[in-house]
Amino acid sequence: MGFKQLLAFAAAVVLSLVVSGSAQVSDFPMYKLSLMWPSSVCIPRSRCKSPIPAVFTIHGLWPSFRDGRGVPPYNPISNKCSVNPTSSANILAPLQPIMADLRRMWPNLYVGQNDEDFWKHEWSNHGMCSDYYQNPLGYFNETLRLAKLSRYNALQVLGVPPSNIPHQIDTLIENVRRNVGFFPEISCSKPQGSDYLYLKEIRFCLKRGTPVSVLQSCPDQMDAGCKKVPPLNRTVIFPPATDSTISGLKATGEVLAFT
Numbered sequence: 001m002g003f004k005q006l007l008a009f010a011a012a013v014v015l016s017l018v019v020s021g022s023a024q025v026s027d028f029p030m031y032k033l034s035l036m037w038p039s040s041v042c043i044p045r046s047r048c049k050s051p052i053p054a055v056f057t058i059h060g061l062w063p064s065f066r067d068g069r070g071v072p073p074y075n076p077i078s079n080k081c082s083v084n085p086t087s088s089a090n091i092l093a094p095l096q097p098i099m100a101d102l103r104r105m106w107p108n109l110y111v112g113q114n115d116e117d118f119w120k121h122e123w124s125n126h127g128m129c130s131d132y133y134q135n136p137l138g139y140f141n142e143t144l145r146l147a148k149l150s151r152y153n154a155l156q157v158l159g160v161p162p163s164n165i166p167h168q169i170d171t172l173i174e175n176v177r178r179n180v181g182f183f184p185e186i187s188c189s190k191p192q193g194s195d196y197l198y199l200k201e202i203r204f205c206l207k208r209g210t211p212v213s214v215l216q217s218c219p220d221q222m223d224a225g226c227k228k229v230p231p232l233n234r235t236v237i238f239p240p241a242t243d244s245t246i247s248g249l250k251a252t253g254e255v256l257a258f259t
């Protein structure tokens with residue numbers, strides 16, 4: 001390559017960087033709706049406030065790449081995924097109209113932490129790179145809307161009731177596929193001192209869009225937590241509700257049973 005061509009090539013590279021840098025939002029094809037099972041998250045029991053909800057609660061709605069990795073958090077220098085996103089300091093006022101539902105369905109389970117901190121964390125880490133980067137009410141309300149749909153009622157679609165009997169993770173994944181038509185992602189935790197994996201979260205993958213509505217299979221059906229044990233040993237406990245008091249989003253309908 002001669003000097004002139006080199007110069008032209010360099011100019012083209014700079015131009016393309018400038019153009020891509022001005023993109024409105026980063027290029028991601030899907031969202032993950034992540035719902036957590038409090039009785040697993042709250043092992044040991046002492047880490048959570050009382051009462052522990054006996055229903056799945058919301059973890060978040062995460063812009064994700066095709067391979068399942070999450071879009072990294074907004075950073076004005078290293079990850080300018082959107083332009084002038086709303087700061088997490090300014091999300092609470094717009095959320096007032098949906099505050100009651102947020103507290104019920106998207107609580108911060110941990111002792112010593114409040115709900116607002118959790119929402120701000122989710123906004124900074126996921127909302128600011130989403131299609132709703134200047135619309136926190138839209139982002140949180142859209143997530144509530146999805147979590148209320150019976151299609152994403154994890155207590156139903158997993159196909160087994162909570163119990164202390166370990167299940168093959170593959171069986172649960174297949175039950176969900178049968179019930180909703182697509183593969184979910186299961187997230188596992190292995191509490192200290194336990195020989196067993198616990199079902200911590202179920203994630204549904206949805207095509208990017210506003211509204212978010214088209215379900216698809218997740219690229220990976222298990223997270224790294226589930227893969228900590230060898231494939232033949234991948235059983236998971238979906239434990240019964242810890243507290244007798246029930247709060248939060250009430251499950252609707254019967255638990256479907258599969259034999």
Ligand SMILES: *[C@@H]1O[C@H](CO)[C@@H](O)[C@H](O)[C@H]1NC(C)=O
Nearest residue numbers: 097098137138141142144145
């Ligand atoms: C939240 O979304 C629901 C649809 O699920 C809609 O009916 C409601 O008006 C929205 N609330 C606000 C405050 O935007």
Ligand SMILES: *[C@@H]1O[C@H](CO)[C@@H](O)[C@H](O)[C@H]1NC(C)=O
Nearest residue numbers: 195228229230231232233234
């Ligand atoms: C896997 O399960 C088998 C059979 O239950 C058991 O003998 C083995 O020790 C387990 N391996 C690990 C790494 O947990």
